[in-house]
Amino acid sequence: MVELLFCVALLAGFLALGMYKAPLWAWAGALAAAALIWRSEAVHGHTGLFGFLLWLFVIAFAAMAIPAVRRAALTAPVFKFVKGTLPKVSDTEAQALEAGTVGFDAELFSGTPDWDKLRSIAPIVLTSEEQAFLDGPTDELCRLIDDWQVRHAQREIPEKIWDFVKAHGFLGMLISKEHGGLGFSAQAQSLIIGKIASRSPDVVTIVMVPNSLGPGELIEKYGTEEQKHYYLPRLAKGEEIPCFALTGPTSGSDAATMRDIGTVIRGPDGKPAIRLSWDKRYITLGPKATLLGLAFRLFDPDNILGKGESVGITVAMIPTTHAGVQIGRRHLPSGAAFPNGPNWGRDVVIPMDWVIGGEAMAGQGWRMLMECLAAGRAISLPSSATAGTKTMLRLSSAYGRIRKQFGLPVARMEGVEEALTRQIESAYACEAARAVTAAMVSRGERPSVISALMKYQTTERMRRAVNDAFDIHGGRAICDGPGNYLQSAYQMVPVGITVEGANILTRTLITFAQGALRSHPYLYREIQAAQNADNERGLDAFEAAFGDHVAFSVSNACGAFFHNVTGGLFASAPDKSFDTAHWYRQLARCSRSFAFVADLTVASLGGSLKMKQKLSGRLADALSELYILACVLKRYEDDGRLSSDRTFVDLAAMNGLYRFQEALRGVVDNFPVTPARWAMRVVAFPLGNAYRPAPDYLGHRAVKLVLDAPEVRDRLTRYIYVSKDPDDPTGLLEVTMKKAVAAEEAERKLERAIRAGTLRRYHGIDWIGEAMAQGIVTESEGQQLRELEALTARVIAVDHFDPASLKPNYKTSGGPLGHNSRGVESAAAE
Numbered sequence: 001m002v003e004l005l006f007c008v009a010l011l012a013g014f015l016a017l018g019m020y021k022a023p024l025w026a027w028a029g030a031l032a033a034a035a036l037i038w039r040s041e042a043v044h045g046h047t048g049l050f051g052f053l054l055w056l057f058v059i060a061f062a063a064m065a066i067p068a069v070r071r072a073a074l075t076a077p078v079f080k081f082v083k084g085t086l087p088k089v090s091d092t093e094a095q096a097l098e099a100g101t102v103g104f105d106a107e108l109f110s111g112t113p114d115w116d117k118l119r120s121i122a123p124i125v126l127t128s129e130e131q132a133f134l135d136g137p138t139d140e141l142c143r144l145i146d147d148w149q150v151r152h153a154q155r156e157i158p159e160k161i162w163d164f165v166k167a168h169g170f171l172g173m174l175i176s177k178e179h180g181g182l183g184f185s186a187q188a189q190s191l192i193i194g195k196i197a198s199r200s201p202d203v204v205t206i207v208m209v210p211n212s213l214g215p216g217e218l219i220e221k222y223g224t225e226e227q228k229h230y231y232l233p234r235l236a237k238g239e240e241i242p243c244f245a246l247t248g249p250t251s252g253s254d255a256a257t258m259r260d261i262g263t264v265i266r267g268p269d270g271k272p273a274i275r276l277s278w279d280k281r282y283i284t285l286g287p288k289a290t291l292l293g294l295a296f297r298l299f300d301p302d303n304i305l306g307k308g309e310s311v312g313i314t315v316a317m318i319p320t321t322h323a324g325v326q327i328g329r330r331h332l333p334s335g336a337a338f339p340n341g342p343n344w345g346r347d348v349v350i351p352m353d354w355v356i357g358g359e360a361m362a363g364q365g366w367r368m369l370m371e372c373l374a375a376g377r378a379i380s381l382p383s384s385a386t387a388g389t390k391t392m393l394r395l396s397s398a399y400g401r402i403r404k405q406f407g408l409p410v411a412r413m414e415g416v417e418e419a420l421t422r423q424i425e426s427a428y429a430c431e432a433a434r435a436v437t438a439a440m441v442s443r444g445e446r447p448s449v450i451s452a453l454m455k456y457q458t459t460e461r462m463r464r465a466v467n468d469a470f471d472i473h474g475g476r477a478i479c480d481g482p483g484n485y486l487q488s489a490y491q492m493v494p495v496g497i498t499v500e501g502a503n504i505l506t507r508t509l510i511t512f513a514q515g516a517l518r519s520h521p522y523l524y525r526e527i528q529a530a531q532n533a534d535n536e537r538g539l540d541a542f543e544a545a546f547g548d549h550v551a552f553s554v555s556n557a558c559g560a561f562f563h564n565v566t567g568g569l570f571a572s573a574p575d576k577s578f579d580t581a582h583w584y585r586q587l588a589r590c591s592r593s594f595a596f597v598a599d600l601t602v603a604s605l606g607g608s609l610k611m612k613q614k615l616s617g618r619l620a621d622a623l624s625e626l627y628i629l630a631c632v633l634k635r636y637e638d639d640g641r642l643s644s645d646r647t648f649v650d651l652a653a654m655n656g657l658y659r660f661q662e663a664l665r666g667v668v669d670n671f672p673v674t675p676a677r678w679a680m681r682v683v684a685f686p687l688g689n690a691y692r693p694a695p696d697y698l699g700h701r702a703v704k705l706v707l708d709a710p711e712v713r714d715r716l717t718r719y720i721y722v723s724k725d726p727d728d729p730t731g732l733l734e735v736t737m738k739k740a741v742a743a744e745e746a747e748r749k750l751e752r753a754i755r756a757g758t759l760r761r762y763h764g765i766d767w768i769g770e771a772m773a774q775g776i777v778t779e780s781e782g783q784q785l786r787e788l789e790a791l792t793a794r795v796i797a798v799d800h801f802d803p804a805s806l807k808p809n810y811k812t813s814g815g816p817l818g819h820n821s822r823g824v825e826s827a828a829a830e
């Protein structure tokens with residue numbers, strides 16, 4: 001019994017030493033004390049095998065505490081091994097890895113998140129000018145948009161919309177005031193983009209693209225003074241329409257392998273110039289652009305620039321009227337109307353001055369793109385996808401409340417409630433994460449890992465929200481026409497999924513496989529050290545990182561095991577976290593498990609992690625759940641801990657932790673290295689699964705709140721455009737929902753009478769008049785019901801057409817064409 005107690009105390013001592021990263025000499029001392037106690041009469045009385053092992057460890061730890069011994073016996077052999085096994089990180093990979101900043105993601109990777117860092121991120125704040133722009137011109141733009149006209153009747157963004165966005169400066173939100181732009185914060189841009197997206201996913205592209213990675217941002221950051229002075233005011237006013245061309249037929253996700261080539265030559269005036277051949281496709285705004293931002297690989301065979309033969313990826317801006325530029329044809333992306341098309345050119349000569357940043361920046365294109373990518377990726381898609389999710393909830397909750405089957409609003413039925421619950425959770429969580437991420441960018445961060453996870457998580461959640469909206473609407477969503485307010489979102493879902501890094505790649509490769517290197521506190525330092533050409537200096541740098549890394553790993557192993565065994569009871573929660581302290585503790589507990597599993601994954605798989613995408617994808621999911629839940633807790637605090645929102649927080653927390661667990665469990669169960677798999681199982685799941693999905697009653701409560709408390713529904717769908725116009729299909733929903741709630745009591749009386757057979761509800765019968773005559777409802781209730789009946793008939797109506805009017809509204813003469821990778825045009829196969 002005493003021996004058992006001794007072993008428990010020993011284990012507890014090890015956990016404490018490990019968790020608090022005790023130095024090696026402290027381990028040696030503690031082990032020596034344990035060996036002496038074991039030998040004492042009170043415990044065991046003689047040394048035995050166990051006592052012998054204890055002394056062996058004392059010697060090993062004491063020896064390792066001596067730096068010279070540690071270096072010779074441990075660090076140098078590990079360094080040699082790592083050097084031999086690590087794949088070489090290419091220049092483009094290194095630039096991608098080093099670009100962007102590390103933010104709160106590093107806290108989640110550390111296993112011991114510093115909650116103050118989360119709380120120090122500003123809540124949503126806009127200047128009065130930004131707020132006025134959001135409430136004024138942005139609302140007005142939304143009112144101007146006629147979705148059916150845009151995506152069907154005209155299949156074009158109407159000129160009046162272009163004129164409006166140009167006149168109000170929408171195209172220059174990221175251009176500084178100094179250069180004639182609006183100079184809005186990332187938070188303001190995110191909200192403005194979101195509001196427009198909630199009205200028309202088509203129209204938002206013409207605002208989003210100029211305010212994302214492209215000529216405007218690249219010139220603002222890297223342009224020469226002449227380029228800034230000439231182009232930025234013109235871009236801000238919409239006198240130039242930009243596009244940015246990176247993707248080509250053979251270089252999609254793997255953009256760095258582009259075959260587009262520039263060769264440095266001497267121009268007619270003797271100055272360096274570039275002869276260009278390129279072939280790009282899918283370029284948004286391309287067909288309308290006046291200024292083509294073009295990425296290509298630059299070579300300088302005569303070393304005119306003095307940078308060697310292979311100069312590297314370079315970005316230039318080319319007026320689309322320049323001789324040889326082939327631009328203007330269109331793709332038909334998912335049947336949407338925003339301009340998108342290919343462009344190409346052969347042996348087009350441009351002056352060196354057109355390189356963004358001039359000659360000095362020739363060859364720096366990839367670095368420039370990678371540096372700007374993270375900020376843009378954190379704003380455009382997360383904003384529009386979040387707005388899409390909130391819009392789906394707003395429309396589905398209204399329709400589900402109005403549409404009745406089996407005598408009940410369909411939203412009151414449990415099956416539909418499930419779909420609405422998913423929309424509610426996503427609307428709350430995506431908005432929380434969007435706001436935190438935009439605030440990070442507003443304060444100058446360029447969060448590379450967070451932007452990647454936000455891109456794929458928000459667009460995936462939007463995809464699910466759109467599908468749920470379709471299910472809730474039934475046939476009403478499927479039949480297209482001017483009254484269909486869901487089709488545009490459905491059409492644009494795949495676009496959001498594919499652009500700015502297709503989701504499969506972003507989830508399985510970018511977020512974790514690259515993110516682990518970026519956000520891990522020591523890993524990238526170790527890899528850089530291993531790649532140092534100077535072996536001695538490399539070993540010095542490696543030694544500094546490796547020691548800390550081992551302490552970090554041991555700390556996470558001990559911490560994760562301890563918190564998993566104790567249910568997170570002793571994990572950290574910030575001051576004044578009150579009713580959400582429990583969720584903070586669970587987050588901290590999960591962060592420990594994640595850090596341990598992530599660390600062991602990278603250590604065991606090394607360079608082959610890139611190929612183990614089923615594992616890295618699950619780890620990306622696990623990290624995403626932790627980040628999004630942290631944002632949910634922050635939103636709850638920033639919003640003033642509203643009691644109604646507690647339901648949404650609990651919903652998001654329970655489901656988020658459950659999804660986290662399933663993702664991590666998937667990694668552990670499928671881990672290919674057996675000893676690592678066992679270690680992961682013991683540390684991360686010592687008592688099996690800890691979390692279950694949110695119970696049904698919570699979903700029921702959440703949906704009830706949305707249906708019965710208008711202010712809660714407003715808050716969940718805040719910052720989207722809400723029409724109040726009964727002649728607008730979405731405004732009609734809003735007006736009718738209000739009337740349906742007001743007439744609830746009268747409707748109940750009517751339904752009772754119909755069920756009892758007192759009234760008959762068939763075409764050709766005035767059952768409301770009958771109900772009034774029989775005194776089933778009062779006169780005023782009858783009027784309410786008549787009004788509701790008429791509005792509901794309009795809400796549930798679907799459009800039908802004269803067949804002749806459904807003939808294609810675009811001409812096929814003059815196209816379609818395909819062109820092969822050499823730019824030779826040919827009639828495309830049918």
Ligand SMILES: Cc1cc2nc3c(=O)[nH]c(=O)nc-3n(C[C@H](O)[C@H](O)[C@H](O)COP(=O)(O)OP(=O)(O)OC[C@H]3O[C@@H](n4cnc5c(N)ncnc54)[C@H](O)[C@@H]3O)c2cc1C
Nearest residue numbers: 244245246247252253282283284333495499500502504505
């Ligand atoms: C409507 C639209 C607008 C666009 N606008 C622009 C624009 O303005 N400018 C511009 O330059 N580009 C633009 N693009 C291009 C867009 O960025 C690319 O479509 C995207 O990068 C994917 O390339 P791809 O379509 O060739 O797919 P591919 O690269 O062929 O990928 C096919 C599939 O394989 C997956 N995959 C690829 N590699 C990996 C990997 N290593 N690991 C795991 N999965 C992988 C991808 O995730 C994807 O699911 C646009 C595209 C569309 C559809």
